[in-house]
Amino acid sequence: MPIHSLRHTHAVLLLEADNDMKYVQERIGHGSITITSDVYSHISKKIEVSSIEKYKAHIRSILD
Numbered sequence: 079m080p081i082h083s084l085r086h087t088h089a090v091l092l093l094e095a096d097n098d099m100k101y102v103q104e105r106i107g108h109g110s111i112t113i114t115s116d117v118y119s120h121i122s123k124k125i126e127v128s129s130i131e132k133y134k135a136h137i138r139s140i141l142d
Contacts, residue, residue, distance in 0.1 A: 086118070094124045 085106065092102045103114035121129075 089114070089118045090122055093118060094122055094128075096128070 089102050089106050092105065093099070099115055099118075100111055102118065103111045106114060108114045108117075
């Protein structure tokens with residue numbers, strides 16, 4: 079596997095583990111969070127499900 083593929087996988091796994099984009103930016107070594115966000119902000123299935131669950135919980139807390 080090419081080194082950039084490993085780097086990309088590492089960044090996505092960090093995001094799936096609910097790490098902050100700023101942490102990923104620093105860990106990967108990008109000079110700006112914009113670069114990190116542009117490259118790694120595609121949504122994995124795990125991140126999508128987690129985000130939807132957080133949204134549902136938030137809506138329930140508003141309605142309760």
